[in-house]
Amino acid sequence: MRKIDVYELAIRILGIYFGFTAISDFVSYSLFYFPSELRFILHDLISILVKVVIAYVSVFRTHVILNQIFNKGTRESELLTIPLNKTDLLEVCLSVIAILLFVNAVPPFLDMVVQEIYYQDRGDLALTRSSSTDPGFYFLIFKVGIGILLIFNARNFSKKMVKIGLEDDATDSSRL
Numbered sequence: 001m002r003k004i005d006v007y008e009l010a011i012r013i014l015g016i017y018f019g020f021t022a023i024s025d026f027v028s029y030s031l032f033y034f035p036s037e038l039r040f041i042l043h044d045l046i047s048i049l050v051k052v053v054i055a056y057v058s059v060f061r062t063h064v065i066l067n068q069i070f071n072k073g074t075r076e077s078e079l080l081t082i083p084l085n086k087t088d089l090l091e092v093c094l095s096v097i098a099i100l101l102f103v104n105a106v107p108p109f110l111d112m113v114v115q116e117i118y119y120q121d122r123g124d125l126a127l128t129r130s131s132s133t134d135p136g137f138y139f140l141i142f143k144v145g146i147g148i149l150l151i152f153n154a155r156n157f158s159k160k161m162v163k164i165g166l167e168d169d170a171t172d173s174s175r176l
Contacts, residue, residue, distance in 0.1 A: 004070060005086055008062050012161060013093045015058025020101070020146075022051035027139050062165065086165070090158035094150055102147030109140040 029044050057064060150157065 004066060007069060008066060008165060009086060009089055009093070011058050011062050011065050012090070012165070013097070015055045015062075016094070016097060018051045018058065019055035020097070022048050022055060024143075025051065027142075059161070060164070086162045087155075087158045090161055091154045094154040094157055098147045098150030098154060100147075101143055102151065105140050105143035105147060109137075109144060112137055112140070 025044070025048050029048070
């Protein structure tokens with residue numbers, strides 16, 4: 001692997017992270033957060049928009065960032081001795097992201113389920129939240145599902161992302 005390949009993977013992984021945080025923020029703001037003042041709404045929307053733009057540029061326009069980092073005359077083609085290729089390294093990183101999603105979503109999900117069972121068994125219906133009407137419950141199911149999907153399909157996603165990167169490289173070289 002070349003030095004530029006490691007930077008490319010790091011930028012794409014950062015983009016994936018920003019994409020997940022933008023989706024998570026959007027869902028949590030739209031379902032749980034209702035600010036009374038317009039400035040808070042604008043602040044949150046601008047924050048989400050910036051994360052989406054960073055995610056898009058980092059994943060699909062990596063060459064723009066790399067051109068800024070590696071100017072002509074730098075050592076971008078310097079070889080690194082990492083015994084992994086791009087696909088393997090990206091698969092490991094996607095698996096780590098998936099595990100983080102899963103691990104962060106399971107405890108609150110189980111907490112909601114246990115609380116519901118506990119209060120229903122006690123017959124205290126006033127304290128029972130209905131999971132079917134709580135949007136947070138579905139959001140946690142969504143996060144667990146995305147985590148499981150990424151864990152089992154990290155290899156396929158990494159191959160597709162590397163393929164997208166190769167297509168970007170081909171269009172960049174044709175523009176020169």
